[in-house]
Amino acid sequence: MKIKLLLLASIVSFMAQAQKKPVPNFSLNAKIGQLNKPAKAYIDYMDNGVSHEDSAVLVNGAFRFAGHVSGNAYARMALDHTGGGKMRAVYTGDVIYFYFGKENFTVTSKDSLGNAVFKGSKIYNESEAYNKYIGGTIMALNKAANADFSKGTPEQQKDTAYIKAVDTRYRANMEKRNQKQLQFAKEHPNSFFGLVALSEAAGGKVDVPKIQPIFNAFNKSLKATDVGKELEQRINAAGITKIGDVAPMFTQNTADNKPVSLADYKGKVVLVEFWASWCGPCRAENPNLTKQYQLYKDKGFNILSVSLDSEKGRWLEAVQKDALPWTQVSDLKGWNNAVGRLYGVRAVPASFLVGTDGKIIGKDLRGESLNKKLEEIFPN
Known part of the structure; x- marks a missing residue:
């Protein structure tokens, strides 16, 4: 009987592994x-x-x-x-x-x-048709801008007017692409790439009155995809993360699996900082954050960093190398970090300064803009 039970357990275990x-x-x-x-x-x-x-x-x-x-x-x-x-x-x-x-x-x-x-690949062909409609991928437009810049003489490439002209043409092409994406989304409410177009066009700072009606026209199956869910979260985040809004509550774990909640900082000023080990501008800002933290931590200033890393080793290595003394949390899901999606974060660094009453009092403050804001909150 024991042999039969062991055999049955082995079969069940094998089936469970196969299902995974x-x-x-x-x-x-x-x-x-x-x-x-x-x-x-x-x-x-x-x-x-x-x-x-x-x-x-x-x-x-x-x-x-x-x-x-x-x-x-x-x-x-x-x-x-x-x-x-x-x-x-x-x-x-x-x-x-x-x-x-x-x-x-x-x-x-x-x-x-x-x-x-x-x-x-039918999907690849559809994506190529979509990119042709909107004028190319961002990488293609960046490559074209670099080629445009390279046409100048060495003297022109040092001239601010020449650089500005190249940049103006690049931005015009990007704006044209954005408008084509919105048009594609309106014309293709049953297309996956129509949803992709709207998601890209919406960007990190969603214009809800413009984006919401187009999103509402998409069919339910597309809205149920992760692209659809993420865009809906971003639309919702735009309405709950404005200056003056109560900061959305969240809980996420530290590297040693200890849960930390934003509610733990009630009555304190806390900077919710979204970053990643691979983000150059984030790492460049860390020395300033460290300085401000040391200046004001005894007056009630805190930092809660949310990492958009997916590799624990790289995350912890960056924390150690940059000598960051404040609390760090992450679910190691990269851009799908649950807190990042809750706050509609599409690029890093990104930050939300939360006041003692739990309301957002600043967004994307860094460098001198953050320093001046903290001076106002914590005068000598």
Whole structure:
């Protein structure tokens, strides 16, 4: 009888493990030139709010990724040609961004991902049509702006008037793109990329009267996707995180899993600071935050940092290296950090200064603007 029970337990355990690993419903087969080890490909993709990553060594230029997605996924794929590692490939190497779905497709090129051709992906083709409609991706517009700047002579490239003219053209193109996105969203309320268009056009500072009616016109299934849920959260956040609003309450854990609540700071002035270890401007502001914290902590000033990191080691390494003495929390879900989504954060650094009455008294204060505000609150 014991043997039968042990066997039954093993079967149940095996079935439970099998259920945790859904059957793959997409595959990406690639062939990039004739590259071999140490060449390595890396992919990170977001599926319905959950981040996934994988890697593969190239054999005669070939590699393959496969997995399971619940809907349309957004991916970043980087190719390390020389064995320099993932981070070098992502930030200085051969990298592309694309959408894909529950499909089997191929990616081929004679030399690099930058020149890759996609075949077999309906979702990729739809995303390309969308990008063509709106005038290109942000990365394409940035590349065009750099090319525009490069046309100038060395003397012109040092001239502020020339730089301003290039920047003016770039901003005009971005505004035109934004308007095309809104138009695309209005015309495609049943399209996933119509929702993507509206989400991008809404940005971090949502114009609710403009965005809400367009969002309301989308069908329920699209609103139920993570893109839809996140946009709805951002729309809602715009209405509850204004200066004068009571700061939304939240609880999140420290690195050693101790829950910390914003309510713990009742009666104190607290800066809710959103940051990440990989964010250069965030790290550059940390010395000033440290100085202000030391100046005013005995008068009731606190900082509660919410990290949008997804890797615990990198988060803690940055905290230690920057010598940050205040409380740090994170759920290690990157851009899907629950507090970040509650507050509608789409870029870091971002901050909300909360007064002793629990109301927001400042937003995105840093450097001198933060210092002056604290001087007003805590006069000598």
